[in-house]
Amino acid sequence: MKRIGDVTTRVSTWNPSRATEPVAFDYIDLGAVDNSRKEVTGAAGVSSAEAPSRARQLVAAGDVLVSTVRPNLNAVAVVPPHLDGATASTGFTVLRPTRDLHGRYLFHWVRSEGFIVDMVRKATGSSYPAVSDRIVKQSELPLPPLAEQRRIATILDHTDSLCLKRSVALAHLDDLKKSCFLEMFGDPRVPGSAGSLPTSPTLLGSLVRIRTGKLDANAAVEDGEFPFFTCASRPSRIDVPAFDCKAILVAGNGDLNVKYYEGQFNAYQRTYVIESADETAALPKFLHAFLDLYVERLRAQSIGGVIKYIKLPYLQEAIVQLPDLQVQHEFVRRAEAVAALSRDQRTQASELDALRVSLVTRMLARPSTDTR
Structure with missing residues (x-):
């Protein structure tokens, strides 16, 4: 086991309010990280003259962001290439791996149940629980050889990719029922909207x-x-x-x-x-x-x-x-067929999620000896 702080490096900081000229930059605040998708989805362009006081940390592509507030929500993400050089809120601990730590392996570790439980246990504050940078960096992670870290990260990345495809398929099925209604009967949200069938x-x-x-x-x-x-x-x-x-x-x-x-x-x-x-x-x-x-x-x-x-x-x-009753029955038949497909997809998605949890538990608990 190694302390996270021993295998990550400090990041540079700056104070936008002290810029000699107005500078525009991408800002990653706490709300920019989708804690369910584990991605940065809402970075905003801001001017140094109007920058929030928490805009301080200069991040690079591949850095791992860990929200220090409400650790039970596990708002973590990897900085994507298009946000290389962005500024992150001081509400994140920014983890930049050294050469001994694979970035994707670190990312999967800070998503793991073991890390979440440790952070929740160490959080302080009842209405606004939070941890500090020091607590995050003093927590430990298993550290197998770098090649093994890469192998584990690749397997878990592949599992994540499968989970994402299931989620996308489910979203398409959810949209299909609505699209069918809109095409047949018009849009109830738009006054006067008409579909392809008499109503x-x-x-x-x-x-x-x-x-x-x-x-x-x-x-x-x-x-x-x-x-x-x-x-x-x-x-x-x-x-x-x-x-x-x-x-x-x-x-x-x-x-x-x-x-x-x-x-x-x-x-x-x-x-x-x-x-x-x-x-x-x-x-x-x-x-x-x-x-x-x-x-x-x-x-x-x-x-x-x-x-x-x-x-x-x-x-x-x-x-x-x-529409007339026969048309309603036909619409309901189509909708129920889509619902049946959705149920099958949700079942498979749940099984895939369970598989991922099992893989994470096995691979990150004792990665150097049990990664089969």
Whole structure:
């Protein structure tokens, strides 16, 4: 084991406010790193005259950035070639490998469960937990010979590439259902938009029954038998159901997301529970596809301060371009075929993620003796 600070070098710093002439540069702040993709995705061009006080560290392509705040989120990334020479926030520890440490190996180490757990354990501050540069650099990593580091990094890079391809495929499938709806029926987000098939503009309120839940969000039970739909993106659980139907669930405040569920469930008091009033006129899954797009209009209409919310008339007065029932059935058939493909892809993606975790655990725990 070696301390990270023993196999990395210091980086240069500068103070943009002391530049004798205005200088434009790329700035990587904490928000520029996508902690799920582990990439720098939002670097911004700024002027030295307007630079944030934290803009200090000069980075090079291949440097590894480790966010020192909220280490449980593991916001880490490698500086890409197009940001060579950029300036990073002092909220990052910048790790520049020496000749004894392979950069990609280091990157995979700071993503590992062992490193994350160590940083979380050493973080201080309850509302804004953070670690220091010193803590990051004093933490240890296994250091096999350089050739072995390269081999491990190559295997893990390949696994990451496969995971990314799965994610891209899933994104395309998610877009396919929406694209099919847009082509057939027009865009609900654009007034007057028309698709390729005949439709009749119809008020959503005339097609559905809309209710809300009756419970506070804290009514959730950790291992409850039934789904409990709040305004969060994922449902909680609860022991007692209040609904048993095919429902489109629209979060009435906060995230304003849209979900679909069939069966017994319960709902938060600000969650709208929408049922088709007559399935010979409007299929529930067709209405779900409509609202899954129309929610963007709802977000634009939302009112309030910190927590935005929508009112019942915003739903009732939505215009649905309603095709005949046979066309709705055909759309639902296509959508369900896409959903089945998505489920298969998600299963394979989960298996691939589990494989990656297993590989990281084996290869980075004892890399010099167990890398088969």
